[in-house]
Amino acid sequence: MADDEDMILARRAKLVALVMVGTMFAWIGLNWLGTGLGWPARWLFLFDLAALAAFVWSLAVTYQIWRRRRDKQDG
Structure with a gap:
C-alpha cells in the first residue's frame, strides 16, 4: 500500500x-x-497572469507532496 502512495x-x-x-x-x-x-500589453499581461497561476498551482501541489511525505515519515 505504501508503494502505491509513493508512486502516486x-x-x-x-x-x-x-x-x-x-x-x-x-x-x-x-x-x-x-x-x-506588437500585441497589446493587456494580452502580454494575460500571459503573465496565466503563468503566475500555473506557478501558484505548482507550489500548492509541491506543498501537498511535501506534507504527505513528511506525515508518512512521522507516522
Whole structure:
C-alpha cells in the first residue's frame, strides 16, 4: 500500500515539473512572439497572469507532496 502512495506522489512530482517547465517555455515564447508582433500589453499581461497561476498551482501541489511525505515519515 505504501508503494502505491509513493508512486502516486512521484507521478504528481513529475507532473509539477512538467507544468513548471512547460509554463516557462510557453511564457517566454508568447512574450517574445507578442513583443515581436506588437500585441497589446493587456494580452502580454494575460500571459503573465496565466503563468503566475500555473506557478501558484505548482507550489500548492509541491506543498501537498511535501506534507504527505513528511506525515508518512512521522507516522
